Amino acid sequence: MTGFRKFILRGNLVDLAVAVVVGSLFSSLIKQFVASFITPLLGAIGAAPNFDHLSFTIRRHAFTYGAFLTEAFSFVIAAAVMYFAIVSPFSRLIHLFDREQAATEKDCPACAMKIPVAAKRCPECTTVFDLEHSATEDAKIS
Template sequence: MMKEFKEFALRGNVLDLAVAVVIGAAFGKIVTALVETIIMPLVGILVGGIDFTSLELSIGGATVSYGVFLQAVVDFIIIAFAIFLFVKLLNRFKRKEEEKEAVPIPDPQIEILREIRDLLKQNEAK
């Protein structure tokens, strides 16, 4: 059982997934900091300083804090948009790399063979 677990844990896919999780967590912290310290204060200025988290509705003895939910929705939309822009930027760089790789480099031997073929055709025509 230990051998099977070792094979599973050291498989390439599991290691790739672990790296992706760590990088994703770090990226999440960056995006969260961006949203909390830069974007949300600007949004607050645009909407007149409204703080969604303080919005609540009292019904009898219960308090429904729907503002926290609204803030989470706004945060999600901003984070999703930031990730969209980041992925779009990465895809643009990836496409440029693929275009560079797609340009074939002519083989010198093939070029020489083509020249010989063309010379032979010229000699046959004479």
């Protein structure tokens, strides 16, 4: 019983459970946004994407490929909305933060680790920097 308790109370298991629940809720939010705003907008411009009536029959068994096409089309629309409304703006925001971080960090010439600009010694390889911030190889500490 203690092993099961440790397994259940692991931090990464709880994080995974929270991620699954939040992802599911976010999925329904995006799906409802597409159904409420994007699909009617597409319907106003052209025709509403509904292929549910498309099917074919083989030996009295109906293959409703139209329902699949409707879901595939909805998926592509939802993915496009997700990309242009969420992924692209957040990528730009992260790029801005990376640019600000790049101004405060530099690469150590000895080990290529990112270090603060004002650092006098690399925390990874312990290379010592002189006043011009260039590495002096003979000042390495073993």
